[in-house]
Amino acid sequence: MPEIAVLGNGRVGGNLAAALTRAGHEVRVAGRAPGAAADAARTARIVINATPGAGSLDRLVALREELRGKILVDVSNATLDGPDGLPADLIYPGSSLAEQLQDALPETRVVKTLNTMLFPVMTAPDTLTRSPDTFLSGEDPQAKQIVRELLVSLGWHTEWITDLGGIRTARATEAAILFVPHVIRAGGFAPFAISIAR
Secondary structure, three states, rough: OOOOEEEOOOOHHHHHHHHHHHOOOOOOOEEEEEEEEHHHHHHOOEEOOOOHHHHHHHHHHHHHHHOOOOOOEEEOOOOOEEOOOOOEOOOOOOOHHHHHHHHHHHEEEEEEEEOEOHHHHOOHHHHHHOOOEEEEEEEHHHHHHHHHHHHHHHHOOOOEEEEEHHHHHHHHHHHHHHHHHHHHHHHHHOOOEEEOOO
């Protein structure tokens, strides 16, 4: 299986790395040590951006050479936080972090996914009382198919994964982060995901 580099070792990155390892993938996590992200990205075929979205663009542009030809799975949301630390506004209104990354890294195949839920759901979607949805945005069909297979290995049923189209569609899923603070204030930090009822 291709080696996966997870950039970011916080709650999101740690959770993803552990689940991907349990699923049988070869995973390397890049911590904050100087050069760690570059080393991890250089040897991976798939790189997952689980760094805080506000600084992701600068961090990843600095890895342009290491990311050349790779699949970059972006799970972050770029937001300005309110006084309580919860998302209050988007950093890229009228655009998205994923679009900014794809524009800045034209030789990298960016796929946006897993950004419309609280982080525990990313790796345990079947623990919710109703079937969740996750979405794919990206320009490269082959990259999206590889990411779809990655999601299936994490427990996502194929019918729960919707390909929205090109990278521009990521602005819709990233905007969904604005639901999150209100849902948390209303019901606490219980895991949830945005789901499309059909």
